[in-house]
Amino acid sequence: MVFEGLVSPAIDKYGQIAATEIIRGFEEACLISDISEQDFIRQIEWKDNTETYKHLHDRIIIKVKEAANKGIIPCVKITEPYNELSITHSHDSNELCHVKSGTMEFLNGFEKSTILNAGEGIIIEHNRLHGALIKSESCDYEIYTIGDLTKWE
Secondary structure: OHHHHHHHHHHHHHOHHHHHHHHHHHHHHHHHHHHHHHHHHHHHHHHHOHHHHHHHHHHHHHHHHHHHHOOOOOEEEEEEEOOOEEEEEOOOOOEEEEEEEOEEEEEEEOOEEEEEEOOOEEEEOOOOOEEEEEOOOEEEEEEEEOOOHHHHO
16 A cells, blocks of 8 residues: 555655655645645534624724724725626635625625625735625625724724
8 A cells, every 4th residue: 555655665765754754744734734724624613693794783883984084004995897706716814795886796705705785894804715796787895904903892
């Protein structure tokens, strides 16, 4: 099997360094597997708690807008036409998505989406896969980079 066909010949040819590196490789593979499993669990938890993140948007939007108006945090203003698709992606920081006008289908997981109308929004946790599909003739929305969620409550 693997030991006879790969591991043992590598050790015979390269010595102890091969054994050490093979073990290290197995340990790193286990670590990467654990990290990816935890990330998957976190993605599902975020997806399944959509209402919590919509309510958090409602509680902090005024403070977030004030901070953006003072130049403390960045805000990107976006206008997109009907049926525009923002393919799934993630961000390195927590963000707040706020719909100014129109309707957006916020894509937050496999077989999961949330309709956001004018005045509504959601918190996008860092590294969470998401996207958007515009459902109205046009949609104006804002993305605020908010960082640590605890500083807003």
